[in-house]
Amino acid sequence: MSDFATVIGLEVHIELQTASKMFCSCPNHFGDPPNTNICPVCLGLPGALPRPNAAGVDAAIRMALALGCKVADRSKFDRKNYFYPDLPKGYQISQLDEPIGSDGLVEVPGGGSVRIVRVQLEEDAGKLQHEAQGAVVDFNRAGVPLLEIVSAPDLRSPQEARAYWEEIRRIALALGISDARMEEGSVRADANISIRPVGSEELNPRVEIKNMNSFRFLERALVYEAGRQAEIYRQGGRVGQETRGWDDPRGVTFSQRSKEEAEDYRYFPEPDLLPFAIDRQHVEELRSSLPELPSGRRRRLLWLGLPEEQVRLIAESRGRTSFFDAAMTAGGEATELGKWICGDLGRLENDGRFDFEEPAFAPEELAALLKSLAEGDLTGPGAKQVIQRLAQDGGTVRAAIAELGLGKMDDLEAVRAEVRQVLEEQPKALADLRAGKQQVMGFLVGQVMRRTRGRVAPDVASRLIAEEVGQ
Amino acid sequence: MAEHGLVQRLAALARLELAEGEADRLERDLGAILEHVERLRALPLRDVGATYWTAEAAQGMREDVSRSGLDVEDGLGSAAARSGRYLLVPGMREDA
Amino acid sequence: MESLYTAADRLERGETSSEQLVREALDRVASREEELHAFLTLLPEGSLEDAKESDKRRLGGHRRGLFDGIPWAAKDNLLTEGVRTTAASKILGDYLPPYSSTAVRRLDEQGAVLVGKTNLDEFAMGSSTEYSAYGPSRNPVDPSRVPGGSSGGSAVAVAAGMCHFALGSETGGSVRQPAAFCGVVGVKPSYGRVSRYGLIAFASSLDQIGTLTRDVRDAAAVLGAIAGGDPMDQTSAASPVPDYLAAVAEGGRELSFGVPPEYMREGVAPDVRAEVERVAAALERQGMRRREVTLPHTEYALDAYYIIAPAEASSNLSRFDGMRYGPRAEGQDLVESYHRSRGQGFGPEVKRRILLGTYVLSAGYYDTYYLQAQRLRTLLRQEFLRAFEQVDVLLTPTTPTTAFRLGEHTQDPLAMYMADALTIPANLAGLPAISVPGRPIGGLPVGLQVMAPPLREDLMFAAAATVEEVAAR
Incomplete structure (x- = not known):
């Protein structure tokens, strides 16, 4: 691996911990029975319209500020069109070219600085599980506010990528905008990775590894993928731009979609939601209240x-x-x-x-x-x-x-009485000590502690034992 | 105007099965419509801003207050298939 | 058929009952529905029950106002809780919505009695009601002709006296055009004036719910009842709703108007143009000042519309996939089931627009089509706003011709689209517009269109009241 440099960029998704969903009033609550928190809007019923949650926008602004981003004066939502059963409307409300935050910088502990390209607000999809008779869908999560934080390809190793992701999660926790529970899938990441000969500035095709929900998976998948790509180049091959998934039990990435098969998302401005101005004074208030x-x-x-x-x-x-x-x-x-x-x-x-x-x-x-x-x-x-x-x-x-009853025993004679009692009860230890075996001292001090329930300082106990034995 | 195979590609994107002969017909219609809008394409509008919305004095954002919505039977009562409280959909080819 | 106001007055004076009004409406449905096919769903029992409730309220001194007990009809793309709603598409099957649209709810709360859901072009995509999956409606004036569309069923129901008023929806003229063809009054309010919540979306940035009524005063009353901001629709206007009835009572004699020449070109039938000129001259005699105005980009409006509307529609109609509602066609896997459900569920015109919309939004084409069309929209709106610095309202024909025959345009989408050429600009610019019947041409109704600045329905109604007065002479 040493002859190749690794170039990694991360898209981190964080579910926001709001009371209600992003575009409807349904509770944003994990762990309820399937399809409990649903309404015409998040089910994509005919005629339903989205209504944006101000708290989601504020959380996005706070994250943008925490990541040193510029907060836009004006932002808007766009539709990303694709068909999938967990996406009820057939499009996701997201942000294309006017995200809430852009151009930030974050320090990775034990690593370098990583540029943040954008912080955008969107809605999560429902949860789909494959089963024998098909797939089942739970829409409790559909419409939950989701932040997408896109880094520049500034990460130079799988370890640094992991450290960066962990730092983003810690920031979200510090801000209190997310419970960031990995086991509930509240934090997920897609990684872009390419490699190139050390010293080279050429841009090789990158592979996207989708939808990882653990730090360990990410690191393992990136280590594997960097190795796979290096092997291809060593053998004189070309890495194709594609989307791959991570199979953790087998410890390999596998091809999901090539560049040619890439979806055409047909983004366009969401006509149901108006562009919104972000008030400077409000941003400054949020900035000054950052923890x-x-x-x-x-x-x-x-x-x-x-x-x-x-x-x-x-x-x-x-x-x-x-x-x-x-x-x-x-x-x-x-x-x-x-x-x-x-x-x-x-x-x-x-x-x-x-x-x-x-x-x-x-x-x-x-x-x-x-x-x-x-x-x-x-x-x-x-x-x-x-x-x-x-x-x-x-x-x-x-x-x-x-x-x-832990007040320290002040009466030295009372302590001495306890010490004598211990020595009387431990003739063998006493004999050993007299024979010069200093290591039993610790044992005897411990016995004094036990008798006095710690009310005697150990140095006092040991001095008194020495005095008793010495006499 | 519309190149051959275009309709099939669009139909795949839009998840639309077309009956026999339907694609040819649609290709002709699409071609005619696209030819008509050529005049608009030719207008020099580079410096003109886009008007995506015409709403004025619209509603603001919503306060973050949660409210219960629909019962599962009201929300998914019209679904073609269910599995308990879940929506059931056909499997995907990757699973096979 | 009497107007909403006449009926309400008779109710007030105790000369009739809501039950009597509903029975009369149902009788007219019984005698003409087979020929005209205005309705997709009728509610004979439910409406009689509601009428009896209304009569009880009135006798108990708890009348809820003008609308209490008045029979009305809703276009079948407006959701009605527990009442079948189809958008005239097979893809929804016999869908029973779990909630009502805001406009329907507001009329419910005022005691209006819903007699049925009216026919339309599938998903409101069409100009003749011939693209309904459940068969066309026919023009009550001449059943060999179309009633216009897409709110054809609502226009027919009002024109044939099957209800006292109806709601329709507009995207490019779908209320005004059938109103013109059937000889009733049709209003498309400013974008945002009426909540779209619960209206099955066609093109979100153009859609508005509109009214179909016997006369201008009824239109002012119905719009007043459904207008006003709604937290469920972010694009709905929060500004207060002016007193439209006062505007109607005042009339437009103090106002100025213009007849933009771009709406009077050769594509418009000479006798339609002549009727507009006749009315314009009559308005001047009433004291309205006529000034020259020009709207040079009008000729591109249709092109922009046939890019923007299909683009938004292609996205809005993605939710109809056979999974959560409507019939699901089985396939070997999910993708095939999607293709079949949508392929079998949507009719030819809907497919045409979905494909066109998919095309203009797809990678590499967005800028040349979609963005270009939205830029044109800016010019159109600016032109209108400049014109409204010169005049209070604009007077134009509503449609280039009177009602055409069934089947005349179904083989030629472009010819069908031309029927909306004069109504589309108001949708693109977000303006309020109304169609008022002129003097019939060759026995067929013709519509006179009045357009006003955004959110100035008061000016529109004032001028329309005077147009209505002079047109009838």
Whole structure:
């Protein structure tokens, strides 16, 4: 592969999370029984007319702004004509030459900058499934607002293509315009890929791989396709411009349609929908209300001194970021917060026992926990217990400490009494320690912790054990 | 005017089966109509903007409020074939 | 047959009942329908029930106004909830719509009684009603002649007294032309004046619902009842609807008019031209000022129309594929089923237009045909707007000839298209226009067309009232 350079462009489709569909009032809701959210408009019944959803347009403008695009002063809808059973009207309402956003730029983490050609608004099709007796169609998804984000062919590897797509998804999540659930097909991508000899600027025919719904599929399909094309050129052949699909179980792309068979979509301006002016002041309002984007979050967290791995983990989630920010505002120290959010709380989140989007306890409590630790009111092990308790039951750090009886033992003689009790119960360990086996010290400290339910700082326990043994 | 085979190509795009003899007839008609509009094609209109819409003072956009629409029986009650709550359509050749 | 107003007055005075009006209408249907074929669906039981309800309301003092209890008919491309709607096409079969068009609903709410759905050229594509999949309608004045089209059935129903008024639809003259041929009043409102929601689309940027009535005052009343913005149709005008009846009462004596020479050329029959001149002279005697105006691009309007309308139609008719409604023809696979359902469901004129529209939108032809036609539309509209700086309204013939015979043009699409040459410009420019009967020529009705600036139906009605007055003398 090293003698070829790869040229990739991506068309990412993102379903918008609006209350209603793009051109009718039907609920935009995933997971309902088939054909629940239908009406004359999204079923393409005779006589029905589309009515555009202002929230869809606003979401498109926000995405365009987040991608650094120019937002058009005037935009319009066009009809893209083709026949398919999941497309009830026989045309898709889309945008041809006056998209809402154009000429943007996005930074790919770990990659370069990618130019955005256009951000356009359109409607999704229904869902078609092949079955033995034919195909069945569910129109719940028909007419759901869909953003299409078209990149320039600036992506130089399958890995970069994947990273770009992931970044687009993170931006959509940060904006709150989509739930971007991969498993529900809310985010899909078509990729254009061609290869050329390294150093060459020639444009070879490109292959379009359609309708991928997972990052892994995309990367695998592009790796395979780049290899397939390289093999053709090495053998002196020509790659034909065509549309291919990805067969994941077999790990190959397969031909779907050649250039000659390409559809003629007969685009023309949608006569049922008027072109619309986009008010400058409205755009500026939307711009000023944009949330912090993942790239901005990453820069900020790095500047605060968090390690890269933690930066990545926190910045990719709106919930983790806002939790972090709120805890920091409450006085939490950034690197300590990073450790807890990516450590104990991150593990609880993975186990499904904590949700940063809807946290069981206020982020301010994490700051309070750090304060208790710093001031010596709480031991490290005690703090872990408090977090578990807060994640489960909510409440405050102060109340959890009291309920768990975790206030640090201040009375050194009382602690010494607990230490003696432990040594009495562990004659073997005691003997080992006396024999100079320092490794049992950890075990004995642990026993003291257990007896005191973490109310003793480990260094205090170990000093007292040493004193007892030394005497 | 209309080149041969044009009607078949258009009929394929428009998903229209034509009966025997129908294609020839349509090709003649299409040719006559296209010849008639030649005069319009010849007009120098390069600098004139297009008028796709004549609506004035039209309705604005819709607020994002959802409302339930049609029951499946009202929406798909006229369909030729159904499978439960689904619309059923013939299979595609690729599946075979 | 009495006008809507006369009937409403008699109802008000208790001289008749809605039930009586409906029975009279159904009697006239019974005596002439077999010959004229105005209707595709009749609702004898339903309309009598509705009439009795209306009579109860009136006797209880809850009359809903002018339209309550008045029999009317709707062109069968207007959706009527639960009532068969076919657009005169086999492809819809016996389709029962789950909702009503906004215009129909507005009349329902005012208590008007629907007696049936009227015949049309399939999907409103035609000028004679001969392209109906269910057989042609005939002109009540001379049944060997066509009633015009595509709203032929509605024009026949009103002209033959089968209802007091009817709705039709226009794309290039489909209300005004049959009104002219049948001797009734036909109105095409400005684009956007009436909601298109629930009108089976032919060409979306040209379509408008129009009225067919006995006289101009009835037309003003019916348009007033169905006009006004509708959130379901984004292209419908949000601006308030003027008082059309006041305009009719005022008349057009204070207005100026022009007769553009482009509408009086050799393609127009000499006696049709003579009738327009006769009326123009009479208008001047009434005090209306006549000024010279010219609309030089008129001759290209027909060409532009026969590009734009089929293009939009080819897309609008894609939804008729036999899957969600209408009969489905089986094939070996989906694509074959599409081809057969559409091939068997659409008639020859519809196919002609779908193919033409597909052609002018296809890759490589869009600019030379579709874009060029939309550019011409700009010039046409500009010319009209300039003319309306000189005059309030324009007076022209509605059609180049009186009603032609059945079969006269069915073998020659271009000759058929010429029947719309004088009505098409108003559709392309989005203007309101009305056809008012002139003095019959050789026993056949002839129409006088009044066009006005966009959304100025008030000027149109004022002038039309005066035209109606002088034409009858």
